[in-house]
Amino acid sequence: xxxxxxxxxxxxxxxxxxxxxxxxxxxxxxxxxxxxxxxxxxxxxxxxxxxxxxxxxxxxxxxxxxxxxxxxxxxxxxxxxxxxxxxxxxxxxxxxxxxxxxxxxxxxxxxxxxxxxxxxxxxxxxxxxxxxxxxxxxxxxxxxxxxxxxxxxxxxxxxxxxxxxxxxxxxxxxxxxxxxxxxxxxxxxxxxxxxxxxxxxxxxxxxxxxxxxxxxxxxxxxxxxxxxxxxxxxxxxxxxxxxxxxxxxxxxxxxxxxxxxxxxxxxxxxxxxxxxxxxxxxxxxxxxxxxxxxxxxxxxxxxxxxxxxxxxxxxxxxxxxxxxxxxxxxxxxxxxxxxxxxxxxxxxxxxxxxxxxxxxxxxxxxxxxxxxxxxxxxxxxxxxxxxxxxxxxxxxxxxxxxxxxxxxxxxxxxxx
Numbered sequence: 049x050x051x052x053x054x055x056x057x058x059x060x061x062x063x064x065x066x067x068x069x070x071x072x073x074x075x076x077x078x079x080x081x082x083x084x085x086x087x088x089x090x091x092x093x094x095x096x097x098x099x100x101x102x103x104x105x106x107x108x109x110x111x112x113x114x115x116x117x118x119x120x121x122x123x124x125x126x127x128x129x130x131x132x133x134x135x136x137x138x139x140x141x142x143x144x145x146x147x148x149x150x151x152x153x154x155x156x157x158x159x160x161x162x163x164x165x166x167x168x169x170x171x172x173x174x175x176x177x178x179x180x181x182x183x184x185x186x187x188x189x190x191x192x193x194x195x196x197x198x199x200x201x202x203x204x205x206x207x208x209x210x211x212x213x214x215x216x217x218x219x220x221x222x223x224x225x226x227x228x229x230x231x232x233x234x235x236x237x238x239x240x241x242x243x244x245x246x247x248x249x250x251x252x253x254x255x256x257x258x259x260x261x262x263x264x265x266x267x268x269x270x271x272x273x274x275x276x277x278x279x280x281x282x283x284x285x286x287x288x289x290x291x292x293x294x295x296x297x298x299x300x301x302x303x304x305x306x307x308x309x310x311x312x313x314x315x316x317x318x319x320x321x322x323x324x325x326x327x328x329x330x331x332x333x334x335x336x337x338x339x340x341x342x343x344x345x346x347x348x349x350x351x352x353x354x355x356x357x358x359x360x361x362x363x364x365x366x367x368x369x370x371x372x373x374x375x376x377x378x379x380x381x382x383x384x385x386x387x388x389x390x391x392x393x394x395x396x397x398x399x400x401x402x403x404x405x406x407x408x409x410x411x412x413x414x415x416x417x418x419x420x421x422x423x424x425x426x427x428x429x430x431x432x433x434x435x436x437x438x439x440x441x442x443x444x445x446x447x448x449x450x451x452x453x454x455x456x457x458x459x460x461x462x463x464x
Contacts, residue, residue: 071237072116072244077251080277081107083431084269086256086292087284088112089121090232090417091409093239093250094424095282095431100246102425103432108248109278111271113255117236120286120416123354123386125309125343127322127333128418129166129227130191133182136442137395137456138189140422143439147421148230157238159230160336165321166227167196167204169371171216175326179222186224196221207318207372215370216327229322229333229341235420259296265404266296282407282431284423287352287387289410298402300410301448302389305346307414308356308364310383312375314338328367339381342368346388346414356385388413393453398426399436399444407431408445 060067082105085092092110099105112118128148130141152159170176176195183193201221202210210218244250251273258270259281268277283292287304315338324331329345344364347356361383369376391397391411396419398409409427412419426440436444447453 072240072250075249075251077109077111077254077271077273077276078107078249080268081109081249082278083108083280083282084276084278085110085282085284086269087119087286088114088116088240088250088252089119089284089286090117090236090239090420091286091412091423091427092282092284093236093243094420095284095409095427096248097239097243097246098425098428099432100243100248103428105432106247108243109276110243110248110250111254111256111269111276112250112252113272115252116240116250117233120386120388121232121236121420123309123384124232124417125331125333125341126229126232126417127166127227127331128161128230129224130418131166131168131182131186131193131222131224131227132456133185134454134456135189136454138186138191140426140439140443141419142189142191143425144419144422145226147425148418149226151235151238151421155238155242157234157241159234159238161228161230162336163226163228164333165223165225167201167221167223167321167323169201169221169323169325169327170219171325171327172219176219179220183222192224192226194223194225196223205319205321205323207374208323209371209373216325223321227322229335232417235417239420239424256292257295259403259406261296261403266406279405280407280431281405282409282427284409284427286410286412286416287389289389289408291352293401293408296401296403296406300397300408300445301391302397302411303350304352304387304389305349306351306353306356306385307343307346307388308360308383308385309341309343310361310364311335311339311341311381312378313381315340315378323371325367325371328370330364330367330371332368332372340368340375340378346390347385352387354385354387356383388416392448393455394457395454396423396443397445398423398440399430401445
């Protein structure tokens with residue numbers, strides 16, 4: 049960094065960044081829009097971006113009750129993968145992964161996508177048998193997958209305890225090498241900048257308090273900044289989806305739970321892949337700053353709080369130490385919680401609602417971040433055309449009436 053740029057950064061920091069050009073505008077809400085997207089996280093911003101770029105809508109607004117990326121988009125472990133079992137899930141998440149592979153170029157913003165691989169460990173003969181079945185299903189669905197022996201796992205992740213004395217012995221693993229991580233804030237900022245550049249109004253500190261509905265058709269929203277008209281509205285608010293659905297007069301098959309994660313103090317590079325243990329429910333990676341990013345299972349009680357409890361933290365850390373005893377003296381730096389919307393089959397809901405003109409993207413559980421490009425693309429398509437895209441046709445609300453569920457909980461090694 050040059051002396052000039054260091055002084056410039058210091059000067060702007062002392063002035064509260066008042067001399068920096070904003071990355072996107074902060075407009076006042078208009079009286080009406082062609083489409084409104086509720087939720088200023090990754091999914092909402094991506095939806096607005098694709099509504100304009102792909103479908104040519106002119107007047108689009110994103111309404112966010114807090115600040116951009118302040119919800120689950122800024123409160124996750126940034127893992128991106130498409131190692132799903134069923135064809136519907138595989139096609140959807142593979143599309144999302146392919147979008148991530150070119151997203152920095154498309155948005156003209158570095159999202160810091162690192163395809164370091166996602167490794168799921170096998171701790172028994174039965175684990176390895178299931179991994180082989182999963183890998184075969186992935187290959188049939190056109191997705192890369194490799195089975196690794198214990199020696200190959202030990203070579204790939206030297207810090208992992210692969211000894212016979214390990215609490216959960218390592219038999220091998222399955223890896224998707226194209227999986228990895230991205231910078232969560234950068235994904236939100238990239239979509240926000242790109243949407244704003246195409247004329248989308250991003251309105252922060254604007255909470256939706258109700259809907260105006262006439263003869264079954266949505267006609268607008270009531271907000272803390274006044275009424276706004278639109279007959280085409282999308283909801284992308286993750287764990288608070290059931291709250292907004294109730295305001296529109298219908299119920300969702302959704303429960304919301306806190307999901308915790310944490311980071312350690314920075315370390316020298318020691319882990320260059322994402323590692324998940326089904327036996328412990330713990331997964332971790334190392335950030336570009338050197339922090340260990342550690343996650344586990346959901347808190348097992350419903351909650352809208354962006355915090356969790358200490359027993360879950362203890363279980364998560366215990367699981368990490370079972371895999372990596374060498375990290376026992378590493379200090380934790382901070383922890384946080386997101387509010388996850390979980391449905392019965394651990395698959396998302398993307399599509400129409402019982403209210404005409406009101407659309408929904410929710411049910412992402414613990415895996416919403418990796419789905420941002422595909423989720424936004426499919427919700428935008430459904431809002432613009434009135435019909436689902438082929439990628440989200442199987443993920444509508446009607447499957448809970450027909451029984452055509454897509455149960456990915458165990459199939460994709462999801463810890464909840």
